[in-house]
Amino acid sequence: MASPSLARNHQRSDRRTLSSTGGGGFSSGKKSAAARISAAAAPRVLIEDDDADSGRVRVAVRVRPRNDEDLYYDSELIDCLELQPETVLNGYNGTVMAYGQTGTGKTYTIGSLGNDNSSERGIMVRALEDVLAEISPGLDNLSISYLQLYLEAIHDLLAPDKNNIALTKDSKSGEVCLPGATVVEISDIDQFLQVLQTGERNRHASNTKMNARSSRSHAILVVHIQRSSKGKDENEFLSVNINNSEEFPHMSAFFKSKLLIIDLAGSERIDESGVDGQMLEEAKFINLSLNSLGKCINALAENSTHIPTRDSKLTRLLSDSFGGNARTSLIITVSPSARHYSQTSSTIMFGQRAMNVVNAVKLKEDYDSESKYRKLECQIDSLTSELEKQQKDKLHLERRLYEREMTLAEAENKLFEAEKKLAVAEEKPAATSELDWWASTVGNPPTCARFPSSGSVS
CATH class of the missing domain: 1.20.5 (Single alpha-helices involved in coiled-coils or other helix-helix interfaces)
Structure with missing residues (x-):
């Protein structure tokens, strides 16, 4: 199944530009730093067509802002993302995550609401448009939770008074769950936009030298889908559709899946962002959690026996997405400015390591x-x-x-x-042979001696 909403994103133009403090833009007649690095590293959509059903992490690069040369990568972004709506509709877990330096367009790519222009909508909105277009009202159920990880505590963006949501694992499935989070059932895209706007108002953001509206927390949208096999596209379930099974006739199966869409706060260098006080404390927690994520990715890529997922709440939240049972798409956003060459190179190296992670994708079927x-x-x-x-x-x-x-x-x-x-x-x-010998050599064979009878005279 194609993803028309995500695909439309490829058709739009992007007029975003760097802020005056964000770097010098493109040098005339020269490739940007990001273009040079990405051309050398070639991370693009890092999965072959015949591996499309595997659990390997898919990675795409996005450069902000872009010139005509960089627009080429938009098609690769769509290739990286278009399987996600189909994945969760068919009963598998999925994850979309943006990673990169602060000010490189992660929040715009992931969470833009497109209030003034629907063509500017980000992945959160477009993915939900695709999913809502396929589910059957009355048979299927879609609900969301919207959270932020701020100063190593999980806050509920839909209920600000819930500022320390527990992070546990489901006893049956072993998957990460957030039992105290607010869950809102969604029936149409307008309702979803309203809920998303509520969450965005409660998210921590600040003005820094690197970004006029810098996210100071990691935002996590959790989309829960329960889909009946009796829906309008029953044939999609093919071998997993138990209604047509000879072994179990008249079974009514449903498929439970989860889609995580994550807008990570950007890594930042304190000397460049110029933060202090509370924002300095926020930056430290952001960098520490991203560093922990990098360690986990390295360990998974190297098939290490120990994966340090418990080093931070971010890595625990993402344990299903990296090394777990989800199909994961990673968007790495980079700056075109030569000034940020070092961080751009580091970001792309992160993407290259992530593409070596292979998850054990598993169907989630229930009755x-x-x-x-x-x-x-x-x-x-x-x-x-x-x-x-x-x-x-x-x-x-x-x-x-x-x-x-x-x-x-x-x-x-x-x-x-x-x-x-x-x-x-x-x-x-x-015995017969012995008797014959006596007869031939001595004469008659010996017989028993005869004694006179009693009373006879000799």
Whole structure:
């Protein structure tokens, strides 16, 4: 399934420019620093077509602002993202995340609401447009939570009084969950935009030398989808559609999936951003969490036996996205300014390492209570039949074993009798041969001595 809303993003022009403090823009007649690095590193859409169903992390580069040369990468951004709506609609977890230096357009790419111009909408809005267009009202359910990770505490952007949401793992699935977060059911895109606007008003942002509106927290949109196999596109489920299964007839399956869309706060150098006081404290926590994420990516890319996911709440939040069971798309945003060459290079290196991470993508299938009961009954019947078959097979094998043992015993008896007869036959020829020798050499063979009978005279 294509993603028309995400695809439309490729058609729009982008007129964003660097702020006066953000760098010198493009040098006339020369490639930007980001273009030179990305051309050398070539991270683009880092997955082959025949691996499209694998769990490998997909990575795309985005340069802000862009010239005609950089517009080429927009098609790669769409290739990186277009599978995500289809992924979650078919029962798999998905993640879209933007990573990069502060001021390079992460929030614009991910969270732009496009209030004045719908063509300026970011990935959050476009992804929800695609998902809402496919789900069936009355059969399917879509709900969201919107949170921020600020100073190593998880805040609920839809309920500001909830400023320390617990982060746990589901006891059954092992997935990350946030049990205290506000959950809002969404039925259309206008309702979603209203909820998103509420969350944006509560998000921490400040003016720095690097960015007029610098995000001081990591924003996390959690989209929960429960989709019935009885929806309008039942054939999409193919082999996983249990309604057509001969083994479990009349089962009513549904698919539970989760889409994370994450706008990370940007890494920043304190001497360049010029922050102090509270903003300095925010910058320290941001950099520490991003550093922890980098360590986890390195460990996963190298297949290390220890992944330090517990070093920060950010890495715990992303444990399903990197090394877990989600299909993950990573957008790395970079500055075209030569002034930021070092951080641009570091960002692209992060993307290159991330593309070596392979997740174990897994379908999330469940059943309603009645169907669960029927399925268990079918499983019990199936196991009972299998047990009866195995018991019959066991009796048959035991009977055959007994018959063979009896045949073997009879054969052994016959062999014993034959050996006895053979021994007797061998002794008789030996005795006959001795008598013949006496007759030929001495005369008549010796006989027993005869004694006179009692009373006779000699």
